[in-house]
Amino acid sequence: MPKITFIEPSGHAREIDAAPGQSVMLAATGAGVDGIAAECGGSCVCATCHCLVIEAPGGIEAIGEAERDTLEFTSDAMQASSRLTCQIAVTEALEGAVFQVVGH
Ligand code: FES
Numbered sequence: 001m002p003k004i005t006f007i008e009p010s011g012h013a014r015e016i017d018a019a020p021g022q023s024v025m026l027a028a029t030g031a032g033v034d035g036i037a038a039e040c041g042g043s044c045v046c047a048t049c050h051c052l053v054i055e056a057p058g059g060i061e062a063i064g065e066a067e068r069d070t071l072e073f074t075s076d077a078m079q080a081s082s083r084l085t086c087q088i089a090v091t092e093a094l095e096g097a098v099f100q101v102v103g104h
Helices: 024-030 065-074
Strands: 003-007 013-017 050-055 082-084 098-101
Touching (some): 003 024, 024 098, 065 082
Antiparallel strands (some): 003 013, 050 082
16 A cells, blocks of 8 residues: 655645545545545545645645646646546555645
């Protein structure tokens, strides 16, 4: 299982073991990572799973059109590295990835 680190809103870094096949959001919320409300349950409409990609040494799947639209319309904190973690699948390529929680 890839290890993924989340920097919580408090600044605390939390490393989790994420099971492949689920979304990064579900891996984070299942591990109790703080600051990811995921209000829409992963339907790509709320942006409360918003994180910034700080590091992704193995690469990360490209942002989709729906994900970009949701970020643009719902998040005033959108940055070039912004992603909705419910739209990213956990794969072994995410080993060592670091996400900063933005949430809401
Ligand atoms: S959980 Fe709502 S957009 Fe990701």
